[in-house]
Amino acid sequence: MIKMIIKSLLHLFVLLILVGTTNAQPAIQPVTIQVIPSRPDWKYKAGEEVMFQVIATKWGHPLKGITLNYEVGFEKMPPAKKGSLQQSDDRQIINAGRIKTPGFIRCIVTCEADGITYRGLATAAVDPEKIVP
Numbered sequence: 117m118i119k120m121i122i123k124s125l126l127h128l129f130v131l132l133i134l135v136g137t138t139n140a141q142p143a144i145q146p147v148t149i150q151v152i153p154s155r156p157d158w159k160y161k162a163g164e165e166v167m168f169q170v171i172a173t174k175w176g177h178p179l180k181g182i183t184l185n186y187e188v189g190f191e192k193m194p195p196a197k198k199g200s201l202q203q204s205d206d207r208q209i210i211n212a213g214r215i216k217t218p219g220f221i222r223c224i225v226t227c228e229a230d231g232i233t234y235r236g237l238a239t240a241a242v243d244p245e246k247i248v249p
Contacts, residue, residue, distance in 0.1 A: 147174050147229045149184070149236025154209075159241050166212040166240050168223040171203070178205050184227050188212045191220040191239060203227075218243035 154167040170186070172179045182203050187195035188210065201208050212221050224237045 147234045149225050149234055151223050151225050151236045151238035153240040162216050162243050163214055165214050166221050168210040169207040170225050171207045172227050182227050184225050186210050186225045188223045191222045215242045218246040
């Protein structure tokens with residue numbers, strides 16, 4: 117009797133693990149928007165131009181001619197700059213401007229494909245060691 121209960125509990129445990137891991141897998145989106153600061157370490161000095169590279173792909177292939185809408189500004193603040201651009205085969209460049217104040221600059225890019233709005237974002241740091249509360 118005890119062996120049967122232990123065996124049943126073991127089966128239940130394995131089933132829960134299998135269900136939990138299948139639900140934990142991230143959903144694969146057909147369209148992805150990569151937003152990448154132009155610096156590999158994502159750090160800039162005050163007064164330098166902050167640039168972001170952007171590309172939208174569908175199943176890994178660039179979405180040619182699609183409109184990319186973007187917003188750039190300090191993190192957790194209203195965007196300082198908004199715009200749109202048409203994507204070609206290559207990465208597009210978004211110039212956030214010369215940022216004079218230490219902080220984190222967020223670039224959010226959206227596009228619509230097949231009736232669905234997709235979103236990508238990245239953050240760059242401007243003199244992060246000089247940020248004060």
